[in-house]
Each structure stands twice: as C-alpha cells, then as structure tokens.
C-alpha cells in the first residue's frame with residue numbers, strides 16, 4: 001500500500017527516543033521530509049543519525065530542532081524552523097514525555113500545572129500553529145500520542161489518566177471542526193511498549209514493592225493477552241498509517257495498540 005507520504009512534511013514533537021523515534025523512522029522510510037525535536041541536543045542528533053542508518057540508502061537524516069514543548073516560545077520557534085527547513089507542515093505528531101507516576105494525594109497544584117503544560121497544552125499550542133498551514137495546503141493529518149488510559153485508567157498514573165482523556169476530547173473536537181478542510185485528527189494510545197519510559201516505570205514499581213524489574217515485567221505481561229510488551233516499531237506502523245494520506249476517512253478516532261490489554265469494547 002502506498003501511504004502517500006513521499007515528500008510530505010512531518011513534524012514530530014518529543015521524538016529522540018522511544019515511540020517518537022520509532023515513528024520518525026517509519027516516516028523517513030516512507031520518503032517523508034521529517035523534522036524531529038526534543039529537549040536534549042545530544043539525544044536528538046544521535047537519534048537523527050541512528051534513523052538515517054536504520055533506514056539506509058542515500059536519503060538524508062531527518063532534520064532536528066531542539067524544543068522543550070512546555071514552552072510556548074519554543075514551540076513557535078519549532079514551527080519557524082519547520083518553515084525554513086521543510087517549507088511548512090503536512091503531518092503533525094503530537095508526542096510528549098510521560099508525567100510522573102503517583103496517586104491523587106501525592107500531587108500539588110504545581111505538579112498538575114506541569115503535567116497540563118507538558119501533556120495537553122503543548123498539543124494545543126502545536127495544533128494551533130499547524131492547522132492554518134494545513135488549511136492553506138489543502139489538508140493535513142494530526143496524530144496525538146496518548147496512552148491506553150484513554151480507554152481504561154491505569155492505577156498509580158493519575159496525572160496521565162487525567163490529561164490523556166483531555167487529549168482524546170481535544171482530538172475529537174478538532175476532527176469535527178476541521179474535517180471540512182481535509183485535516184484528519186486522531187488519537188492513538190500505546191498499551192505497554194518496551195521503551196525507556198516503561199522501563200523507568202517498571203523500575204520504580206520494583207523498588208516500591210521490593211521486587212526485581214524482571215518480576216514486575218513478567219507480572220505485567222500476564223495481563224496482556226498477547227503475553228508480551230509491544231515493540232516501538234509495532235506501535236509506529238499503526239501510528240504512521242493513521243497519520244498518513246492513505247488514511248482518508250478515519251478521523252476523531254481513539255485507537256489503542258496494546259496487545260489486547262484494555263478490557264473495554
């Protein structure tokens with residue numbers, strides 16, 4: 001299947017590692033012009049080189065731009081860089097680092113505010129800059145990376161549970177508002193995909209419960225019908241299809257890629 005991504009201009013937030021990097025790799029493989037961003041220049045530049053190596057061939061490495069998505073100014077500068085380097089944007093992948101784990105009484109107003117800025121306001125700001133450019137270009141795709149908690153909240157992740165469902169609401173509303181402009185907006189929720197974030201969460205849980213990280217992982221795997229964590233590439237393939245121009249009729253959707261973990265219909 002042709003995903004219609006050849007030469008399309010793709011911006012990915014928070015894409016030096018994990019799911020963001022895996023999606024960037026698939027976009028480059030599909031011949032898109034890709035701009036990846038994250039806070040740490042070293043992470044970012046090595047990610048760009050690794051993506052180039054992984055995809056192989058004579059193609060260029062993805063463009064890079066350092067951007068902390070909790071800053072409105074940094075997001076504006078990212079879009080300015082995209083105008084310089086790509087000439088605009090056809091596909092926006094809204095992604096972020098995960099908020100800290102913890103339960104309700106642990107968090108103060110500052111923690112809620114920070115999680116809002118990282119996990120929801122950043123997506124709002126980036127989408128607000130992307131939409132007019134997509135309207136001018138005759139269409140576009142926005143894909144929001146959330147969590148399986150959009151369908152089933154996860155114990156001990158109150159900040160994530162709260163703001164991911166905000167993403168789903170935002171996404172559905174934008175999908176309704178901009179379908180007329182051929183801008184398709186979807187949300188995708190990873191279940192348990194083997195990235196640094198998940199390893200970090202498993203480590204924390206292991207310390208708290210006096211178990212090894214392997215024991216925590218093995219226990220988590222028993223709750224996944226597929227019996228294992230997903231690979232970032234498995235997540236990326238679904239995500240990139242949803243954000244591609246082969247997807248012409250699915251919008252406002254919230255999908256999970258979770259090996260069957262979520263029990264809801």
Ligand SMILES: NC(=O)c1ccc[n+]([C@@H]2O[C@H](COP(=O)([O-])OP(=O)(O)OC[C@H]3O[C@@H](n4cnc5c(N)ncnc54)[C@H](OP(=O)(O)O)[C@@H]3O)[C@@H](O)[C@H]2O)c1
Pocket residue numbers: 013014015016017018019020037038039040041043044067068069070095096097098099118145146147148189190191192193194195196197198
């Ligand atoms: N993996 C899973 O199974 C899973 C499950 C549910 C939800 N999620 C969510 O999906 C998202 C991606 O997960 P992941 O597993 O790929 O995480 P990850 O491996 O921890 O990668 C996070 C990426 O975000 C960047 N980042 C973090 N804070 C940032 C900021 N303020 N501004 C810009 N970039 C920032 C990091 O790069 P720098 O450090 O260079 O900034 C890194 O590239 C997270 O929100 C996570 O909570 C993941």
